Amino acid sequence: MRHKKMGLALTMKLRVPHPDLRIRQSIWSIFVLILFLAQPLYAQHGHPTEETPLVKPASPGARLVSQLHFKPLEFTPPKAQRKVLSNGMILYLLEDHDLPIVNIMATIRTGSIYEPAEKAGLASLIGIVMRAGGTTNRSAEKINEELEYIAASVETAIAREEGSASLSVMKKDLDKGMEIFADILRKPAFPEDKIKQKREEVLEGIRRENDNPANILFREFRRLLYPSHPYGRKVEGYPDTLARITREDMVEFHKKYFHPNNILMGIAGDFDTQEMLNKLEKLFKDWPKAEVSFPNVPPVQEEFHKSVNYIYKDINQSNVVLGHLAIERTNPDYFSVMLLNFILGGGSFASRIPEKVRSEEGLAYSVYSAFQTPRDKGFFFVNCQTKAESTCRAISLSLGEIEKIKEEPVKEEELVTAKDTFTNQFVFLFTSSSAIASHMVNIEYQGLPLDYLDTYVEKVKAVTREDELRVAKKYLHPNNYILLVVGNQEKFDKLLSEFGKVNTIELKGVD
Amino acid sequence: MNNIFSSGHFERKCSVPARLARGLVRHKVARYTLLCTLFFFLILAQPGLISSQELRLDVEEHVLRNGLKILTLERHKSPTVSLRIVYKVGSVDERPGITGVSHLFEHMMFKGTKLFGTKDWSIEEPLLKREEELVVALDKERGKGEAADQGKIKAVEAELEEVRKKLKDEAVKDEIWSIYLSNGATGVNASTGEDATFYYCNLPSNKLELWALMDSDRMKNMVLREFYSEKDVVMEERRLRTETSPFGLLFEQLKAAAFIAHPYGWPVIGWMSDIQGLTKEETKEYFTRYYAPNNAVIVAVGDFNTQEFIKLVEKYFGDIPAQPPIPEVETVEPKQMGERRVYVEYEANPMVAIAYHKPQVTDADQYPLEVIESLLARGRTARLYKTLVEEKRIAVMVRAYAGASKYPDTFYIFATPRYPHTTEEVEQAVYEELNKLRKEPPSQWELEKVKNQLEADFIRGLDSNSGLADEIGFYESIAGWQYINIALQRIKAVTAEDVMRVAKKYFAKTNRTVATLVKKKEEAAE
DSSP states (O other): OGGGGGGHHHHHTTTOOOOTTTOOTTTTTHHHHHHHHSSSSSTOSSOOOSSOOOOOOSSSSHHHHHHOOOOOOOOOOOOEEEEEHHHTTTTEEEOOSSSSSSEEEEEEEEOOOGGGGGGGHHOOOOOOOHHSSOSSSSSSHHHHHHHTTTEEEEEEEOOOEEEEEEEEEGGGGGGHHHHHHHHHHHHHHOOOOHHHHHHHHHHHHHHGGGGGGHHHHHHHHHHHTTTGGGGGGGGTTHHHHHHHOOHHHHHHHHHHOOGGGGGGEEEEEEEHHHHHHHHHHHTTTTOOOOOOOOOOOOOOOOOOEEEEEEEEEEEEEEEEEEEEEEOOOTTTTTHHHHHHHEEEEEEEGGHHHHHIIHHHHHHHHOEEEEEEESSSSSSEEEEEEEGGHHHHHHHHHHHHHHHHHHOOOOOOOHHHHHHHHHGGGGGGGGGOOOHHHHHHHHHHHOOOOHHHHHHHHHHHOOOOOHHHHHHHHOOOTTTTTTTEEEEEEGGGGOOGGGGSSSEOOOOOOOO | OOOOSSSSSSSSHHHHHHHHHHHHHHHHHHHHHHHHHHHHOOOTTSSTTOOSOOOOOEEEEEEOOOOOOEEEEESSSSSEEEEEEEOOOOOOGGGTTSSSSSHHHHHHSOBBBBSSSSOHHHHHHHHHHHHHHHHHHHHHHHHTTGGGOOHHHHHHHHHHHHHHHHHHHOOOOHHHHHHHTTTTOOOEEEEOOOOOOOEEEEEEGGGHHHHHHHHHHHHHOOOOHHHHHHHHHHHHHHIIITTTHHHHHHHHHHHHHHOOOSSGGOOTTTTTHHHOOOHHHHHHHHHHHSSSGGEEEEEEEEOOOOHHHHHHHHHHHHSOOOOOOOOOOOOOOOOSSSEEEEEEEEESSSSEEEEEEEEEETTTHHHHHHHHHHHSSSSTTTHHHHIIIISOOEEEEEEEEOOOSSEEEEEEEEEEOTTTSSSHHHHHHHHHHHHHHEEEEEHHHHHHHHHHHHHHHHHHHHTTTHHHHHHHHHOOOOOOOHHHHHHHHHHHTTOOHHHHHHHHHHGGGGEEEEEEEEEEHHHOOO
């Protein structure tokens, strides 16, 4: 519910921790989210399985569970309709008249990977100022007042490999909302004073990056993984690159990518499809197709060099990440890899690394593994926080599990649990129409087959133990990893050099 | 969306603590929603019925003979159900020395029961007993310091290791978790707050009986398995959330200074030494006392039939005996007699957090305070954002929270200055805005805007089983779920004069506590 948290969204970019007012402590907070993010977006898809579980009940309770009878689920998820406007814009529409709301989620083919290294931060700043700076027709203040009075929201952002824009509006205010939304997409004003203000806010965020160990950890890990590729840069940019960005750069970048034929839109809610199509044709009638040429992005160099890195910070808990390059999103082994990760460290309590590090030895609250899978080669990693005194122990345990999963096939029960989880969680992909429409936009944007959701379950089910061993051998490298620890080595249980020659990275502050 | 590193900063993961903290975040959202929920009713099963007539949340309420309350809301959108069990126990029920026990207990609920997580309870039980005896003996001997018998310590340690090995063989690790996941559950989690503890689970709607079986067994037969390693996990959690987090530290200190008597002053996660010292005995006692059906509420939202669901709950939970009623917290926070200021020196950039004492959620002043929260800090037209971030450009973040608790708590304001501006400048600017609220009535436009937003939020909130379940559970734990409908009407009726009156009453210097994060290095240089 992005719209609800708009006030928060404004500030989240600055990476200030969220005040948690109720201060609920939760048993598995970080983990659960990671599970969902690390799993494929469509992980839960497929027809629910109702066969008797292959896992033999291990406890009296499990025996009782195995005697329960579950009726098969009868559910045909609604499908979003794919349409293409005359100007080339691709739409996924899903009518849903339950609530008087309309949500539009647009994805624009762009990203910070297309900005020059010396102007890192350009794309991201554009994403911020598009919304914050008003348009050539309306001042920012007027937009804010109009939208907030009707409880609508429009937000824009440009991330590493995609741009996004969204509208959420009550049905009665649909025309007004769409008008402002289109205006922001097409005619952002990029006024100098707003550029200055937002740049300064981004700089304040950068100034605060080193305040939280997790920020340091992933910023530096990415830099180590991709020393000469845009994947290694910070999307937000750096003080010197931000200083170089001019208004002209922003106008030009926007002009280059924001064309209707370069945009996919998911539209869900209380409208009539034909009427909506007419509205969009009318709204965008003077927005012609245009050729978009993308700068050449060099392929990721697949190199594996072991390195052990250390950053000093005076804290009593070490932040650890270890990993290496892995697969891209469209890799044919994707499903096998996701299931493997579930078994290894992505399935929270049901997986090996957390079971060892957290459940058995009590060394961490948050510990998990994941594959990050962008357009080009992404990476595999294990992340945990553990008290300084158990730093090396937690690292060794994690490495040991990675080695083990390469050596012998996973157990049948493990694979069954992983597959059942993915297939039985499937229905949760379809709990809202907005989610369904945006899944389709994402599928098409990422270059996945458009029947992805229809074939998902069979693909999960097709994975075998042999596949798991094969992809473990192919994509896991427990001897050739990058290890990074942020913490205070004076209190470590062993010397970090146990894992290899230690490269110490000095933190630089921002003045 | 699988790009968890869509930015160099690990944005999504960090917003995790936002959402993620699935419990955490969720509740924050729930609170926001709430404001809204307050406004409308929608007959969920019959689309198209939102109109301007009577709008309220139509929750059905049933109470079993053992006192277990069941709150249901049918919503047949997808074949899924969001289930919650709320136990009305939280850090407010603790005492110095055992702070954090509610939260530790929450973790233990995932370690299984006499049926789940064990190959054979009859073998495991005596082993667990022996483990406990050995731990106590070891503590006792070690406690003698110099005079301790090293030989005895060694022998006990050896036996302990032996017993733990056997225990490991008897356990079925994390079984509750695996069974839930492989049956398609999402959002399996729990969270602990000051007033209540929440257990979450979303399931495909054909798996309700699985939930009833497992969660009733947790209420009946819970076992303190892997108690000692889980204490270590919780200590890691404390290091993660508080000790290495500038905001975590600041917030803990703010609360500790704002409350000198009431239990809201200590952290939900507990003080480190208390977590360390918690014994199995203390924890077990807590279970018997608070995890009783008459202190619990079940919430179900989604695709099910209410009558069948009640029958199911009756079948599985109906035989759990009630316990004596839980006394209310009697300590009343004394009136604050002057401003309190605390400083946290830490290696991080400055932040400021301000707390004003205000009444519990059921007090009539809560409604104008909710409006004030929005006026001050919701969206880009909100007063604090406009003044501090947009006009003066002295801050990059300002937030306000009206709080919502069972007992009197505080209204919070948090702000992050932009260098070279200071926390003092930001504080002054916040006070100027609060003074304006005390002196001038808010415009009609502002009030209407706030109410429009709350209404829209409510409607948006109706699109999610889990959001609704969280909200119903949360308000039930502090005021009764009906509060949602009452507050709906009451917030709508808030006037400009109410806003001024309440601002005058609470935003006074003598009533505030201010916590400031000061960069350690700068301080040392002075």
